[in-house]
Amino acid sequence: MSRNARINALLLLAVAALAVLPLVLGLGDHKEEPFAGADAEAETAITEIEPDYEPWFSPLYEPPSGEIESALFALQAALGAGVLAYYFGLRRGRRQGEQRAVAAAEAAAAPRDTPEGD
Amino acid sequence: MVPVSQETGQGASSIHEVLERVCRVMHIAEGFLPPAHAIAWGVASAPFVVHGVRSLTREVREHPESTLLLGASGAFTFVLSALKLPSVTGSCSHPTGTGLGAILFRPPIMAVLGTITLLFQALLLAHGGLTTLGANVFSMAIVGPWAGYGVYRLLRRWDVPLMVTVFFGAFVADLSTYCVTSVQLALAFPDPSSGFLGALGKFGSIFAVTQIPLAVSEGLLTVIVMRLLVQSSKGELTRLGVLLTRSGERKQEAVAR
Numbered sequence: 001m002s003r004n005a006r007i008n009a010l011l012l013l014a015v016a017a018l019a020v021l022p023l024v025l026g027l028g029d030h031k032e033e034p035f036a037g038a039d040a041e042a043e044t045a046i047t048e049i050e051p052d053y054e055p056w057f058s059p060l061y062e063p064p065s066g067e068i069e070s071a072l073f074a075l076q077a078a079l080g081a082g083v084l085a086y087y088f089g090l091r092r093g094r095r096q097g098e099q100r101a102v103a104a105a106e107a108a109a110a111p112r113d114t115p116e117g118d
Numbered sequence: 119m120v121p122v123s124q125e126t127g128q129g130a131s132s133i134h135e136v137l138e139r140v141c142r143v144m145h146i147a148e149g150f151l152p153p154a155h156a157i158a159w160g161v162a163s164a165p166f167v168v169h170g171v172r173s174l175t176r177e178v179r180e181h182p183e184s185t186l187l188l189g190a191s192g193a194f195t196f197v198l199s200a201l202k203l204p205s206v207t208g209s210c211s212h213p214t215g216t217g218l219g220a221i222l223f224r225p226p227i228m229a230v231l232g233t234i235t236l237l238f239q240a241l242l243l244a245h246g247g248l249t250t251l252g253a254n255v256f257s258m259a260i261v262g263p264w265a266g267y268g269v270y271r272l273l274r275r276w277d278v279p280l281m282v283t284v285f286f287g288a289f290v291a292d293l294s295t296y297c298v299t300s301v302q303l304a305l306a307f308p309d310p311s312s313g314f315l316g317a318l319g320k321f322g323s324i325f326a327v328t329q330i331p332l333a334v335s336e337g338l339l340t341v342i343v344m345r346l347l348v349q350s351s352k353g354e355l356t357r358l359g360v361l362l363t364r365s366g367e368r369k370q371e372a373v374a375r
Contacts (some may be wrong), residue, residue, distance in 0.1 A: 004349065011342050015335045022204045022331075030208060053307075055149030059244035072243050073200045080196030084343075087190040091350035 145236065145254040146302060148247025155306050160252025163229075166260045170229035177227060184223075187347075187354055191219035192231040194343060198336060199235055199258075207328045213336035214295050217288030218343060220263035221270050222358055232259025257298035266291025280348075280360070281341050288340035292333040297322065 001009070063069035151159070178185055198215030205211055219228040233255050239245040246254050270287030274280075304317035312319075347355060355361040 004345070008342055008345060011338050011345075015338050018331050018335045018338075019203045022206050022208065027204075027206050027208045053150075053152075055147075056153060057149035057247070057249045059148045059240070059247060061241065062244040063242075069243060073202070076238065076243070077197050077200035080193040080198075080200065083189050083193035084197065087186055087193070088346060088350060090186070095350065 145239065145246030145258070146250040146299065148240070148244065149249055150247075151250050151253055151302070151306050153249075155302070156249045156252060158252075159250075159256050159302065163252045163255040163260060166226070166229045167233055167255065170226040170233075173224070173226040174230050177223065181357070184354065184358075187351065188219075188223065188227070188231075191222055191228075192234065194218050194340075195231055195235045196238075198339065199239070203332055203335060205328045205331050209328060211296075211328055211332055213332050213339075214258050214262055214292050215336065215340075216258060216262045216295070217266040217270075217284075217291035217336065218340045220267040220291060221284060221287050221344075222355075222360060225260070225263035225267045228263035229255070229259045232263065235259075253302050254299075257302065258295045261298045262291040262295035265294035281344065284344045285337040285341050289333045289337040292336045293329055296329045 195215035309316040
């Protein structure tokens, strides 16, 4: 593993640790619903601060269940990850193609320069 | 909204608990800003987005080769704002991913990319909303990118290493977004006894604790992507002024003098 890859892996590990530690340490245990999604509860909370408040507009489309919602969230992440992967893949391919083209050009030019070459 | 009417009956025991619940929201939910607030934030955001669309089209026209990197910046925002991560307060929230695009292409362009992400979430996921789009755009696509970009530029001027400036740029972009959201909520729903400042203080203090670890995660992820970009797209980063060539550095020094 190159030094670069090792640093990237360490950074990723730190991100994973930041996400996992709250779960492992049980930091959500004091809550009724630990690590809950925020939206619905926040809506409730506002209606509790201002009991008279009526949301005056509702979403045009609401995912029919939590499963569908997480599927759509996964779709969003997958779309983004796909485009990112395409970008880095394309860059890598182009770089390799350029290197290969340079190597081929050098190989084609080399035999004429060397005396033993036909 | 069925879930609201069902859950209101349970009631929260203290105002602190109530505020803690509100604070966890990233984007303000549909219909949960009074019409006047919704319109005001929409009016405040519109010029930034229009200006952003113009700089985006100019960038694409003048540098068609940057379209791919623009797509990648938007994609980074898509991924990060779909990642709901647990935090130390025992609740979940998600990063914004706006720091990277702001550093690469300047904040106006990020206003457009952030708005697209928010629209996607509002229309398909019922996360955020159309009536609160203006307020959410203002916090995530305008203030976040500008604050992050400002910190990034400031640190660069002090010759701080690139990756450190990128980390703090992304960190501040993430955290400032949540601060603005808390101001917006405190303005719309001031504390009955202590008013706007009281609500803001409570919102702010809880926000900071929940969001700081996530902002750190966002900073680290942005650094990873920037490291990959430095390896793969040196030419592009140099053109955008993120990587400085030797002569560029000298030129800058000359300008500074």
